[in-house]
Amino acid sequence: MSQLISVPDLLAALGSPTPPVLLDVRWVLGRSDGRENYLAGHIPGAVFVDLDRELAGHGEPGEGRHPLPDIADLQASARRWGIGPDSSVVVYDDLKGMAAARAWWLLRWAGLENVRLLDGVLPAWVAAGHALDEGDVIPDAGIVVLESGHLPVLTIDEAAAFPERGVLLDARAPERFRGEVEPIDPRAGHIPGAVNAPSTGNVDAEGRFLSPSALSERYAALGVTAGTPVGAYCGSGITAAHDVLALAIAGVDAALFPGSWSAWSNHPERPVAVG
DSSP states (O other): OOSEEOHHHHHHHHTSSSOOEEEEOOOOTTOOOHHHHHHHOBOTTOEEOOHHHHSOOOOOGGGOSSOOOOHHHHHHHHHHTTOOTTOOEEEEOSSTTTTHHHHHHHHHHTTOOOEEEETTHHHHHHHTTOOOBOSOOOOOOOOOOOOSOSSOBOOHHHHHHGGGTSEEEEOSOHHHHTTSOOSSSSSOSBOTTOEEOOGGGGBOTTSOBOOHHHHHHHHHTTTOOTTOOEEEEOSSSSTHHHHHHHHHHTTOOOEEOSSHHHHHTTOTTSOOBOO
16 A cells, blocks of 8 residues: 555545545644644645644653554544545645654554555645635544554653664654754753654655655665664654654654653653764
């Protein structure tokens, strides 16, 4: 199953007898205008997804800012979005897939196989000259049944030990990885042994994913070779999903550490590396 869908293919699919469920996952850390932007203009038929409320749970700081939601809560949201047992799903945002990748990963983790991200996301749709609709979309409720555990995850202890047996990727910006700045979490730096793989390097200037061969080359340069166990984390488990998606395009399976740095940095006993 492909992880991506192009604008022409999405347009054709939306006009087919069995159109995909289309999810608008606009979200930016520290902002709350995703729904407002959705209402002002979205791809026709798209349902708005609230990342903070529907694609994450809420717990203690030591669990991270965006822990995985309870599967029953995710199932209720997916049904609200109109997802049924045989639905195909397409996700997009307006930020090069950085937020939508979380929806892609989470639905795959919950057992849905036919989930794709719109390559180039909303700007690609607009650049192709296609119209946007205003207002809300409220679909008929779906009856999908979700089950957790279909993609691998790492606990904080497993993330700590991971560099001993594989490559642990940190998807944050280089300056955060090096510990030069930390705008939101309690401590600056990275998990000892991790390798920096900023998620922004997975896409081109237009927000389209690099080719499978280019992604393979990118990650090979970071130590990811055939048979190498791979894990990924970021600030709170959002953009790390973008690295997992890029690796899947390149034919590599990777585990996600959902708590990521926001969880790690809230455990004072955990060591921190800088530089």
